[in-house]
Amino acid sequence: MSIAMILAKSGRTVHIFEKRKIDDFLDVNFSVKVGYNLVVTNRAYKIWERALPNALDIIKKYSVPSSGMFMHAGKTLLKTIKYSPLEPNPMVIPRNGLVTGLYECAKQFENITFHFDHYLESVDFEHRIVKFSHPSGEKSVSGGRVYACDGANSKFRRQYLAYPNSGFTCPMNQSKVLIRVLHSQKPEKELTDSWGEPGIHFALNTTMPFLCASNADFSFKILTPIIMNSPAYNELFTETPTDQQVQRLKELTQEFLPTFPCKIPDSEFRKWFKRQYFRRIYTWPNKMNVDDWAVMLGDAVHAMDPIGGQGCNSSVADVGVLHDMAEELGWENPELFGKFSDKRLPDIQTFQRAIYEMGEFMFSTNSIVRLFGILQFAGTMLICGSCCKPCFGAPFMQSMLEESSESLGSKAIRHNCQVFAVKMMVMTILVSLIAFMLFHII
Numbered sequence: 001m002s003i004a005m006i007l008a009k010s011g012r013t014v015h016i017f018e019k020r021k022i023d024d025f026l027d028v029n030f031s032v033k034v035g036y037n038l039v040v041t042n043r044a045y046k047i048w049e050r051a052l053p054n055a056l057d058i059i060k061k062y063s064v065p066s067s068g069m070f071m072h073a074g075k076t077l078l079k080t081i082k083y084s085p086l087e088p089n090p091m092v093i094p095r096n097g098l099v100t101g102l103y104e105c106a107k108q109f110e111n112i113t114f115h116f117d118h119y120l121e122s123v124d125f126e127h128r129i130v131k132f133s134h135p136s137g138e139k140s141v142s143g144g145r146v147y148a149c150d151g152a153n154s155k156f157r158r159q160y161l162a163y164p165n166s167g168f169t170c171p172m173n174q175s176k177v178l179i180r181v182l183h184s185q186k187p188e189k190e191l192t193d194s195w196g197e198p199g200i201h202f203a204l205n206t207t208m209p210f211l212c213a214s215n216a217d218f219s220f221k222i223l224t225p226i227i228m229n230s231p232a233y234n235e236l237f238t239e240t241p242t243d244q245q246v247q248r249l250k251e252l253t254q255e256f257l258p259t260f261p262c263k264i265p266d267s268e269f270r271k272w273f274k275r276q277y278f279r280r281i282y283t284w285p286n287k288m289n290v291d292d293w294a295v296m297l298g299d300a301v302h303a304m305d306p307i308g309g310q311g312c313n314s315s316v317a318d319v320g321v322l323h324d325m326a327e328e329l330g331w332e333n334p335e336l337f338g339k340f341s342d343k344r345l346p347d348i349q350t351f352q353r354a355i356y357e358m359g360e361f362m363f364s365t366n367s368i369v370r371l372f373g374i375l376q377f378a379g380t381m382l383i384c385g386s387c388c389k390p391c392f393g394a395p396f397m398q399s400m401l402e403e404s405s406e407s408l409g410s411k412a413i414r415h416n417c418q419v420f421a422v423k424m425m426v427m428t429i430l431v432s433l434i435a436f437m438l439f440h441i442i
């Protein structure tokens with residue numbers, strides 16, 4: 001919808017085809033049903049405001065301003081990472097809340113038409129025809145340019161990959177993280193303790209991380225990222241849990257969220273096993289441009305792990321980069337998509353790689369590697385936090401979240417340097433300790 005609004009603002013007629021029915025699309029309540037919550041920042045705000053000056057006022061109705069990230073370990077609030085230098089504040093918003101807000105914005109443009117319940121079935125790249133199925137029959141669309149934003153499992157991307165003359169390649173990695181929503185509820189007591197501030201609360205532990213995100217009605221949504229193929233979680237991969245398995249999930253929750261302010265009903269633990277997983281796929285395409293006729297944007301070309309909290313912001317940022325280039329070259333310029341792809345892809349992929357590597361350690365199925373990843377992450381946050389220009393770890397993600405003239409790729413390179421320095425430091429300490437112990441034993 002972001003690209004649709006920018007195009008509409010520049011006077012183009014836009015048709016949005018969406019596979020979901022309108023009721024599903026706009027199902028905004030804070031129940032578990034509507035999925036996960038996002039942190040959205042001024043990297044995205046600026047693009048929406050370019051299209052519609054009051055966009056943020058509309059979208060904010062479904063969000064809460066996020067004051068930061070809060071790291072809990074057992075009963076202790078380990079660290080608070082405030083977003084305070086970021087202006088305006090990032091917001092936490094349920095995915096469908098954002099969709100609903102953007103829909104309200106898009107409806108203000110007469111030249112945008114929505115077509116719900118239209119599933120993209122196939123693409124004829126030779127004749128430039130896109131085919132959708134709809135309860136009333138198949139519909140073929142041609143004659144315009146296509147902006148393919150159909151998410152991480154993009155059918156458009158898969159069709160292009162299967163097209164023999166495309167020269168398109170797209171290796172993929174599956175992230176080791178699966179995410180399921182456990183619960184959403186208003187706290188039972190007045191929040192004056194460590195849960196009092198809206199934002200993203202992480203329960204850090206070496207077994208099963210929990211994420212608790214504020215909703216716009218100040219209830220909490222619990223997300224449980226679990227690690228695929230890890231022996232520790234194998235027992236949780238079933239849709240028909242036994243009483244022991246339900247009990248195990250309950251115990252993990254109590255162990256890692258001992259101070260969580262809501263009492264989670266027993267029925268929620270059982271339902272959790274049947275809920276949809278959100279899984280993340282990393283795609284590494286060699287281009288975003290589709291024969292100068294279409295362009296792939298967002299998760300369709302650069303899906304990434306949710307732990308970075310960057311997928312949505314980066315998808316909207318694609319639109320900003322494309323808009324800037326279109327202002328210079330013209331929207332109808334046949335070279336636009338090719339030049340955009342050449343500029344944007346290396347930048348976003350350097351960034352994706354940094355998040356990928358961080359996740360590979362932190363969510364490794366090997367507990368020693370995972371511990372190393374967590375130490376490295378915490379070390380970067382603590383050591384570089386006080387002395388270096390902010391990056392992922394210092395403070396966590398702040399630099400990624402804020403809008404600046406520095407490209408994402410160069411921020412990612414800076415992050416990698418910080419991580420490397422901390423890795424060396426951790427290894428030197430470990431080797432010195434071992435040498436010291438050996439020396440004393442001998």
Ligand SMILES: Cc1cc2nc3c(=O)[nH]c(=O)nc-3n(C[C@H](O)[C@H](O)[C@H](O)COP(=O)(O)OP(=O)(O)OC[C@H]3O[C@@H](n4cnc5c(N)ncnc54)[C@H](O)[C@@H]3O)c2cc1C
Pocket residue numbers: 017018019020036037038039040095118119120121149150151152154155179223278279297298299300306308309310311312313314315
């Ligand atoms: C648990 C979790 C937490 C996250 N947290 C954050 C965060 O904090 N911050 C952040 O920036 N990002 C976050 N993300 C990532 C973010 O959700 C995505 O990057 C973002 O939604 C991508 O937007 P998109 O428009 O490219 O794709 P999507 O949001 O996936 O939208 C694709 C649309 O295309 C439609 N569609 C798909 N296939 C078809 C078809 N064949 N025909 C017609 N329509 C179709 C879908 O119904 C959907 O409406 C998170 C993701 C997860 C899973």
